Amino acid sequence: MVEQQRSATLDAVFHALSDSTRRAMLGKLAEGECSVSALAAPFSMSLAGASKHVKVLEAAGLVRRRVAGRIHYCRLDAARLAEAEAWLRHYERFWNTRLDALESLLRAEDEKKKEG
Amino acid sequence: MVEQQRSATLDAVFHALSDSTRRAMLGKLAEGECSVSALAAPFSMSLAGASKHVKVLEAAGLVRRRVAGRIHYCRLDAARLAEAEAWLRHYERFWNTRLDALESLLRAEDEKKKEG
DNA sequence: CTGTTGTTCAACCATATGGTTGATAATAGC
């Protein structure tokens, strides 16, 4: 059940990251806290549309919101990004392992040739 | 234009990763090359359905296919995973920076208290 | 040749997604 939860989290995080508008928003948030309209500004899109993107990021746990008066300030919460990265890192390890295995295989072949 | 291409690639890769069925398939592929039906086996889903997932992974460049007779062998191509990880790693750096900044801020506050 | 296996394709369905507009609510400034 914990696994399912983690899986659902990864679903949401990766889905949130699969849109370039949202990735750009995260890029801006990496510079610091930001209002929703400031986040929306760079895009030729209605504010309501941008607001939906912010909600997707929020639902994925990538963004947190602080309401001050009529302004909603958003900031990055990188913990979930770290989870996603950890998932990917597992495959990086596999990838390196395979490269290492290939390399030592080639080296062994090389030695054989020299000997023969 | 190169940026747009990279962006489209990330779109596809993150979208491919946003489904737990596809992540599980990648998990199996990490163990080694695998036929489509072997990939489909663990899921209570039609073969045609599973085949669609494989195509999504392939379109994202995460999986490569080798056809031998009637069997389609798939294998992981981790290069695109590495790209996605590189994107995430940028934010990890930001995250660490922020933590470091916070830590030194707290340390400074602490020093002040001691002095005062 | 026949039958079975591995796989894709096409058509279809329900639901999700990314976007719009117009209305609504809350707050700040005059």
Next chain:
DNA sequence: GCTATTATCAACCATATGGTTGAACAACAG
């Protein structure tokens, strides 16, 4: 109080997604 600003909500639209079934096709086994 009136108006402009910040943001959400609700309804709607077109398209994408994840799944199904049934048919097709290629290849191996008898």
